[in-house]
Amino acid sequence: MSDATPDAYEPTERTVPTRSRERASYDRALVHSLLDEAYVCHLGFIRDGAPVVLPTLCARVEDRVYVHGSTGSRPLRMASGAEAGMPVCLTVTHVDGLVLARSAFHHSLNYRSLMIHGAARQVTDRDEKLTALDAMVEAVVPGRARDSRPADARELAATAVLRIDLAEVSAKIRSGPPNDDPEDTGLPYWTGVVPVVTSYGTPEPAPDLDPSIGIPEYLRRL
């Protein structure tokens, strides 16, 4: 399609929304930034003919997204058994605000979300697996991967990593004030946006932490 460039993902039938098309974006840098801001995604797959939506950690490396799990878990077993990969939809959602319109109908949220359609394939290459696992620790706390013990051979064998290539992907964004109908302007209701803020509390040391080990700099930065 004409708006597909190296800087954007190509829109497809299922990444063009039926509603609010002006909120959709295929911009590669935007998609990457929304993924990098997240460490939790919702992974959808089909099991016994029914949909399943699993919250799970995720991390991006270039144009790939990784999720992981125990080799014994159901989705990981399903993906590893499928030659062509397991069809998935990986969704990331950031909620930025509550949009309070004068009419109940125009209530909404400000959000930035992302939907990736594709196939999840098990990573078998050892180096790629190590890179993905590092990226997943770094996605939770940047700087943490080199300040923890890397997985040993037993742990690596017990962990399955799935890769989803970024190809069929779209972002959707709503921002700004409510969109009230002009005829509602005079109604006596407060209208505006309540920002939703996610932040971090004071780190809570584990009960068995050596008290001489202080809070590392990468945690103070959070």
Place this chain on the structure above:
Amino acid sequence: MSDATPDAYEPTERTVPTRSRERASYDRALVHSLLDEAYVCHLGFIRDGAPVVLPTLCARVEDRVYVHGSTGSRPLRMASGAEAGMPVCLTVTHVDGLVLARSAFHHSLNYRSLMIHGAARQVTDRDEKLTALDAMVEAVVPGRARDSRPADARELAATAVLRIDLAEVSAKIRSGPPNDDPEDTGLPYWTGVVPVVTSYGTPEPAPDLDPSIGIPEYLRRL
């Protein structure tokens, strides 16, 4: 099953996890509280044989969960066309903390999540539809439904509401400090939990708000 009582949902094959079974709960009051704390869910369904995961507003009324959307949107059209409802998985996730273990392997999140399996059916009863729409506004901001203009006939006709009955549902919770292997205790890495906190910023009035309308009490409470 023996642990199913009126105070708990009956476990089924797909609500008993293969891993970390001790984290699963079927307690009705817990399930309700996790739903009531949320206003966004991730709704999974199948479209053209592939999974789709849609972030959307949700609200609970007794043992039912409601989502809504434009009558023209794809999932709403699909559910309204299906006599037996559309198979869905509705997942709610609250992230409470980053769990930083000494080993990369034991990194985790503290979370409270909820997975509902069932069928989404279109609500055709007018009173039930009005109750559901009120509940959805109240889920975002308690107290808001009566301080906004209710939907008129045109808006009601343009909005489809789907109901999912709470029957096959499980919660999953992880809390507390990291679970490091005993042999890792001496490693020189900080270990513990970083709380994740979601809060609200100062309400931002819409540009066209009558300045004599102050911030309502139910927003100050947030």
